[in-house]
Amino acid sequence: xxxxxxxxxxxxxxxxxxxxxxxxxxxxxxxxxxxxxxxxxxxxxxxxxxxxxxxxxxxxxxxxxxxxxxxxxxxxxxxxxxxxxxxxxxxxxxxxxxxxxxxxxxxxxxxxxxxxxxxxxxxxxxxxxxxxxxxxxxx
Numbered sequence: 001x002x003x004x005x006x007x008x009x010x011x012x013x014x015x016x017x018x019x020x021x022x023x024x025x026x027x028x029x030x031x032x033x034x035x036x037x038x039x040x041x042x043x044x045x046x047x048x049x050x051x052x053x054x055x056x057x058x059x060x061x062x063x064x065x066x067x068x069x070x071x072x073x074x075x076x077x078x079x080x081x082x083x084x085x086x087x088x089x090x091x092x093x094x095x096x097x098x099x100x101x102x103x104x105x106x107x108x109x110x111x112x113x114x115x116x117x118x119x120x121x122x123x124x125x126x127x128x129x130x131x132x133x134x135x136x137x138x139x
Contacts, residue, residue: 026068041132042133048112050125053114053117066107071098089105
């Protein structure tokens with residue numbers, strides 16, 4: 001076992017609150033692309049549950065989600081440029097879904113926190129949804 005299998009460089013003080021959500025968001029965005037749905041997506045939302053909702057903001061979960069939706073992964077992320085990219089997403093109120101399609105995104109309204117609710121599969125649960133103009137496209 002190598003040192004790199006034990007320790008990983010993440011986005012915040014808690015890898016379970018950054019690396020997992022980032023990978024899940026990236027997989028969600030990639031799935032939309034693979035299914036040919038990117039062209040229909042107008043908005044993406046995320047609900048955080050339990051521990052992610054309780055401490056996620058302080059641990060960097062919102063930023064990790066946004067970067068993951070853009071197609072970034074922890075092992076290839078340019079750590080030095082992440083803050084500038086997150087500021088750009090915030091100031092433009094938009095992100096590049098899967099690195100290919102610009103969509104409106106406002107963390108304050110597109111990420112919701114359900115601190116008193118837990119999903120049955122895991123205490124760090126989340127649900128990602130893609131929306132088109134007339135409703136829910138994919139979950």
